[in-house]
Amino acid sequence: xxxxxxxxxxxxxxxxxxxxxxxxxxxxxxxxxxxxxxxxxxxxxxxxxxxxxxxxxxxxxxxxxxxxxxxxxxxxxxxxxxxxxxxxxxxxxxxxxxxxxxxxxxxxxxxxxxxxxxxxxxxxxxxxxxxxxxxxxxxxxxxxxxxxxxxxxxxxxxxxxxxxxxxxxxxxxxxxxxxxxxxxxxxxxxxxxxxxxxxxxxxxxxxxxxxxxxxxxxxxxxxxxxxxxxxxxxxxxxxxxxxxxxxxxxxxxxxxxxxxxxxxxxxxxxxxxxxxxxxxxxxxxxxxxxxxxxxxxxxxxxxxxxxxxxxxxxxxxxxxxxxxxxxxxxxxxxxxxxxxxxxxxxxxxxxxxxxxxxxxxxxxxxxxxxxxxxxxxxxxxxxxxxxxxxxxxxxxxxxxxxxxxxxxxxxxxxxxxxxxxxxxxxxxxxxxxxxxxxxxxxxxxxxxxxxxxxxxxxxxxxxxxxxxxxxxxxx
Amino acid sequence: xxxxxxxxxxxxxxxxxxxxxxxxxxxxxxxxxxxxxxxxxxxxxxxxxxxxxxxxxxxxxxxxxxxxxxxxxxxxxxxxxxxxxxxxxxxxxxxxxxxxxxxxxxxxxxxxxxxxxxxxxxxxxxxxxxxxxxxxxxxxxxxxxxxxxxxxxxxxxxxxxxxxxxxxxxxxxxxxxxxxxxxxxxxxxxxxxxxxxxxxxxxxxxxxxxxxxxxxxxxxxxxxxxxxxxxxxxxxxxxxxxxxxxxxxxxxxxxxxxxxxxxxxxxxxxxxxxxxxxxxxxxxxxxxxxxxxxxxxxxxxxxxxxxxxxxxxxxxxxxxxxxxxxxxxxxxxxxxxxxxxxxxxxxxxxxxxxxxxxxxxxxxxxxxxxxxxxxxxxxxxxxxxxxxxxxxxxxxxxxxxxxx
Numbered sequence: 001x002x003x004x005x006x007x008x009x010x011x012x013x014x015x016x017x018x019x020x021x022x023x024x025x026x027x028x029x030x031x032x033x034x035x036x037x038x039x040x041x042x043x044x045x046x047x048x049x050x051x052x053x054x055x056x057x058x059x060x061x062x063x064x065x066x067x068x069x070x071x072x073x074x075x076x077x078x079x080x081x082x083x084x085x086x087x088x089x090x091x092x093x094x095x096x097x098x099x100x101x102x103x104x105x106x107x108x109x110x111x112x113x114x115x116x117x118x119x120x121x122x123x124x125x126x127x128x129x130x131x132x133x134x135x136x137x138x139x140x141x142x143x144x145x146x147x148x149x150x151x152x153x154x155x156x157x158x159x160x161x162x163x164x165x166x167x168x169x170x171x172x173x174x175x176x177x178x179x180x181x182x183x184x185x186x187x188x189x190x191x192x193x194x195x196x197x198x199x200x201x202x203x204x205x206x207x208x209x210x211x212x213x214x215x216x217x218x219x220x221x222x223x224x225x226x227x228x229x230x231x232x233x234x235x236x237x238x239x240x241x242x243x244x245x246x247x248x249x250x251x252x253x254x255x256x257x258x259x260x261x262x263x264x265x266x267x268x269x270x271x272x273x274x275x276x277x278x279x280x281x282x283x284x285x286x287x288x289x290x291x292x293x294x295x296x297x298x299x300x301x302x303x304x305x306x307x308x309x310x311x312x313x314x315x316x317x318x319x320x321x322x323x324x325x326x327x328x329x330x331x332x333x334x335x336x337x338x339x340x341x342x343x344x345x346x347x348x349x350x351x352x353x354x355x356x357x358x359x360x361x362x363x364x365x366x367x368x369x370x371x372x373x374x375x376x377x378x379x380x381x382x383x384x385x386x387x388x389x390x391x392x393x394x395x396x397x398x399x400x401x402x403x404x405x406x407x408x409x410x411x412x413x414x415x416x417x418x419x420x421x422x423x424x425x426x427x428x429x430x431x432x433x434x435x436x437x438x439x440x441x442x443x444x445x446x447x448x449x450x451x452x453x454x455x456x457x458x459x460x461x462x463x464x465x466x467x468x469x470x471x472x473x474x475x
Numbered sequence: 476x477x478x479x480x481x482x483x484x485x486x487x488x489x490x491x492x493x494x495x496x497x498x499x500x501x502x503x504x505x506x507x508x509x510x511x512x513x514x515x516x517x518x519x520x521x522x523x524x525x526x527x528x529x530x531x532x533x534x535x536x537x538x539x540x541x542x543x544x545x546x547x548x549x550x551x552x553x554x555x556x557x558x559x560x561x562x563x564x565x566x567x568x569x570x571x572x573x574x575x576x577x578x579x580x581x582x583x584x585x586x587x588x589x590x591x592x593x594x595x596x597x598x599x600x601x602x603x604x605x606x607x608x609x610x611x612x613x614x615x616x617x618x619x620x621x622x623x624x625x626x627x628x629x630x631x632x633x634x635x636x637x638x639x640x641x642x643x644x645x646x647x648x649x650x651x652x653x654x655x656x657x658x659x660x661x662x663x664x665x666x667x668x669x670x671x672x673x674x675x676x677x678x679x680x681x682x683x684x685x686x687x688x689x690x691x692x693x694x695x696x697x698x699x700x701x702x703x704x705x706x707x708x709x710x711x712x713x714x715x716x717x718x719x720x721x722x723x724x725x726x727x728x729x730x731x732x733x734x735x736x737x738x739x740x741x742x743x744x745x746x747x748x749x750x751x752x753x754x755x756x757x758x759x760x761x762x763x764x765x766x767x768x769x770x771x772x773x774x775x776x777x778x779x780x781x782x783x784x785x786x787x788x789x790x791x792x793x794x795x796x797x798x799x800x801x802x803x804x805x806x807x808x809x810x811x812x813x814x815x816x817x818x819x820x821x822x823x824x825x826x827x828x829x830x831x832x833x834x835x836x837x838x839x840x841x842x843x844x845x846x847x848x849x850x851x852x853x854x855x856x857x858x859x860x861x862x863x864x865x866x867x868x869x870x871x872x873x874x875x876x877x878x879x
């Protein structure tokens with residue numbers, strides 16, 4: 001029998017608000033343990049949570065980026081469970097009245113067909129404390145770090161519209177792009193600011209029923225998610241063909257062994273409305289204000305880049321997937337650099353160099369105006385392409401302007417005809433064999449001679465002029 | 476000072492504001508109201524050795540008003556019922572002028588009624604709850620017990636007001652408290668027939684006599700009906716226990732509170748510590764709440780719906796009347812002696828409607844009419860009608876004293 005997979009994803013992502021969700025402590029879970037705490041987020045008796053407006057704004061922007069309907073009335077519930085990472089006994093989450101419902105994202109399937117994945121709801125919840133397990137001598141001990149306690153999360157619950165590991169990965173990428181664009185969250189699975197749980201079931205192809213699902217957790221990269229889902233689909237098919245049935249449970253992905261294994265039964269507590277955080281009532285005016293903060297989203301931006309700048313579609317996508325990159329690109333283009341040249345320099349030169357140095361656009365010293373100036377010097381023939389690459393590497397090391405670097409390190413292109421003719425003569429007399437080869441019709445001898453001349457000039461000669469002089473002299 | 480009345484006495488009272496409205500007055504609080512550094516055990520082993528980290532907003536406000544906070548009285552475990560509560564005693568014996576009492580079912584009114592004092596429960600949401608270690612957040616507030624409505628009024632003025640630390644307070648303009656109205660007419664008063672039916676014949680007779688006195692003094696008495704009155708008790712019991720169960724989830728004996736010995740792992744430590752920490756009455760209430768949370772959520776949802784319906788029915792009554800009048804209590808001998816959840820609800824079943832609906836209520840002592848054992852008079856008004864109630868009480872007191 002032919003089976004198909006039915007996959008739904010539950011994605012938790014940590015909002016990048018300044019403060020925690022219900023107090024004014026900094027939202028920096030990675031700081032020295034228990035630095036960012038106060039009686040409220042230590043959940044001490046007598047405290048009352050105070051919901052942050054900025055968290056609501058960030059969560060609403062994210063939900064809008066996922067094409068959701070914002071719920072004018074939403075509220076917090078207490079999700080009751082007992083565990084040392086939650087010494088309050090309940091987590092504030094939205095169960096009965098979530099922030100947003102009925103969204104969607106468009107992805108491309110394996111076959112290159114656009115497909116909409118539904119989003120059932122987006123709700124806010126506070127994160128719990130972090131447990132650190134260590135040993136003191138031979139005694140195992142568990143430490144609790146409250147820096148993460150009360151930091152803001154949104155949980156994004158998809159409809160079970162996903163049919164393959166590939167679609168799941170595309171959905172996560174699309175979701176990450178959208179949420180990063182509105183600046184609400186960093187969405188890094190590797191850094192732990194995004195966590196993905198997958199609900200997977202299988203059914204005969206063409207059926208519309210939902211079978212018993214299995215939840216898979218603990219994937220720490222988008223690739224892991226794809227691998228874990230693929231593994232789980234195979235496992236379930238194996239079960240069914242062996243005549244066994246699927247049991248509702250939760251499994252953990254083991255990235256070392258690339259398998260999923262069952263985890264201990266999870267306790268599902270009740271959710272009761274929280275009496276202390278008042279219902280959130282969203283006015284039309286407030287909502288319009290938030291909507292006006294939405295940037296041009298990538299879907300539109302790609303179209304505009306193709307239309308305005310004449311970029312091929314794939315380059316348009318490349319330049320618009322990240323908001324800061326698209327802004328960098330446009331800043332370069334607006335200074336008069338041709339769009340294709342800008343794409344080439346950003347994608348092939350700047351990005352790899354940044355990656356090597358573990359930099360991002362937000363912290364690289366190669367600002368858009370420095371890169372623009374460099375490209376402009378190249379286009380004015382003041383430096384050649386080889387030197388331009390060297391100058392760019394210097395841009396990472398010093399904060400001097402490109403023209404200063406060119407002067408200081410002698411990158412200026414030699415275009416003086418007399419000087420170049422002397423250079424060419426030297427090369428010709430030093431390489432009689434190559435001269436003969438060229439005269440006997442070996443075309444690549446020309447390349448060799450140009451290379452020799454460039455080398456002799458330490459890369460500073462204008463290669464176009466060298467070629468012209470050689471052609472004249474050997475002509 | 477008396478250790479039978481106080482669980483903690485402030486031996487080094489801080490400097491008081493001599494220009495404050497309450498300068499020269501003294502007040503007692505309860506050990507679930509936070510004062511930085513004070514033992515704050517809320518009458519429970521679950522909070523053993525807990526000292527508050529910061530002052531409650533109310534405590535800050537009291538200090539600004541220049542009152543002397545003498546100490547904490549004794550309270551029942553987590554404020555559930557009045558077993559061992561000494562707040563009214565502190566006022567009755569003259570130890571303090573005013574006592575603050577955590578009021579989630581009517582504790583201030585009932586305690587006051589046991590000592591011939593005035594007991595007041597303010598509107599929900601006009602006093603910050605920040606720093607109050609509560610049990611039933613949606614019902615509870617600071618109740619005030621005193622000898623006169625005037626003293627209640629000046630304390631209310633000092634502690635009421637918006638607080639950006641208490642996000643649960645409704646966004647609204649809180650009326651100007653502190654000025655008693657000069658009552659020209661007592662207006663129309665609705666008597667809830669269903670409540671009168673709950674009284675013993677002798678109590679009923681005393682209550683009728685009190686109503687006659689009000690009538691003679693110019694209050695128009697009108698009978699009204701709240702046919703679902705008995706649902707107040709049921710709904711409070713369900714919602715209260717569910718909220719209590721949630722509120723007490725944090726008592727895990729890790730950072731404070733009694734910790735059981737000899738547990739083999741953290742899970743066992745939680746279970747044993749909680750088993751040893753809570754008294755039987757509170758434990759029963761928490762179990763009941765957990766039952767509704769985990770096993771019978773539908774009943775909790777129904778209780779919430781019933782509560783909303785009761786609020787609407789109460790509000791509808793005020794369309795034709797100015798204040799409501801109810802007996803304060805129908806049990807006299809068991810106020811401080813409750814052994815089961817039913818016992819507790821028997822004590823408070825006439826006072827808890829104000830806590831369910833967030834409306835203000837005041838107990839006017841029974842001795843007003845010369846009867847120590849009568850069921851007392853309890854007035855209720857629409858939310859934010861606090862000054863109306865206090866003014867009526869003040870007026871009636873003047874009538875008694877022959878000032879009017």
